[in-house]
Amino acid sequence: KQEVTQIPAALSVPEGENLVLNCSFTDSAIYNLQWFRQDPGKGLTSLLLIQSSQREQTSGRLNASLDKSSGRSTLYIAASQPGDSATYLCAVWDTGRRALTFGSGTRLQVQP
Amino acid sequence: DVKVTQSSRYLVKRTGEKVFLECVQDMDHENMFWYRQDPGLGLRLIYFSYDVKMKEKGDIPEGYSVSREKKERFSLILESASTNQTSMYLCASRRDRGPRETQYFGPGTRLLVL
Numbered sequence: 716k717q718e719v720t721q722i723p724a725a726l727s728v729p730e731g732e733n734l735v736l737n738c739s740f741t742d743s744a745i746y747n748l749q750w751f752r753q754d755p756g757k758g759l760t761s762l763l764l765i766q767s768s769q770r771e772q773t774s775g776r777l778n779a780s781l782d783k784s785s786g787r788s789t790l791y792i793a794a795s796q797p798g799d800s801a802t803y804l805c806a807v808w809d810t811g812r813r814a815l816t817f818g819s820g821t822r823l824q825v826q827p
Numbered sequence: 828d829v830k831v832t833q834s835s836r837y838l839v840k841r842t843g844e845k846v847f848l849e850c851v852q853d854m855d856h857e858n859m860f861w862y863r864q865d866p867g868l869g870l871r872l873i874y875f876s877y878d879v880k881m882k883e884k885g886d887i888p889e890g891y892s893v894s895r896e897k898k899e900r901f902s903l904i905l906e907s908a909s910t911n912q913t914s915m916y917l918c919a920s921r922r923d924r925g926p927r928e929t930q931y932f933g934p935g936t937r938l939l940v941l
Contacts, residue, residue, distance in 0.1 A: 746926040758831075758917055758932040766926040804870070808926070813877060814860055814885060815930055819869035 717742045717809045721818035728795055729826050736790040736821045738805035743783050746808045749815065750779050750790050753802045762803075763790070795825045830854070831933035833918050839939045846905040848936050850918030858921040859901035860930070861885075861893065863914040870917065876901055908940045 718741045728734055738748070747766045751759040763772045763779040765788070771780040778791040788805055802822045806815040834849035852859065860875040862885075872885030874893040882893050890912060894902040901920075905912055918933040 749930065756937070758934040761929045761931070764929050813858070813883070814872050814875050817870040819867065
């Protein structure tokens with residue numbers, strides 16, 4: 716059974732710092748990996764999707780990488796801003812089932 | 828833009844009540860999902876559906892059932908609500924199983940069972 720782990724569970728940084736969020740998964744047979752953002756009390760918004768054949772995806776200040784063989788992904792946020800404060804979740808769509816498996820998230824606080 | 832809507836943002840029910848949570852998507856997606864989200868446990872899949880009248884159990888289906896009579900609507904039913912079903916419920920949809928497809932989420936329903 717696929718398991719997804721995110722480290723750290725919480726992170727607090729001053730504004731302007733570059734930071735890295737980590738995600739690992741146990742079964743490398745995946746179709747894709749997605750990073751989501753969730754604001755308090757709200758639903759999830761998709762940030763980046765990396766297909767299994769890709770190594771990375773970029774959107775603005777966000778860059779996500781995927782190393783499928785080692786079961787790892789990182790989300791890099793450049794020049795963090797207070798508006799980046801949210802919980803970030805990664806999820807994998809594996810070949811064994813028809814739904815995403817989620818990590819428990821990293822809660823990010825960017826201090827002004 | 829894909830829109831996934833959920834019938835209620837907040838709901839308060841009593842133990843033993845039958846509860847219906849409704850989810851509607853407007854992009855003709857085949858796949859729809861119900862998750863619950865609890866602190867420290869992340870999102871856990873309750874049920875999903877890949878076609879009208881089709882359903883599959885997720886990781887935690889006990890105490891829940893679902894209905895998908897129309898492609899755009901996926902309902903989650905708590906037959907007899909219990910306090911341990913107090914949670915945030917999130918609905919999602921996705922076009923198909925292809926590797927390029929993104930999953931879209933509704934705003935969530937926060938359910939309190941007293």
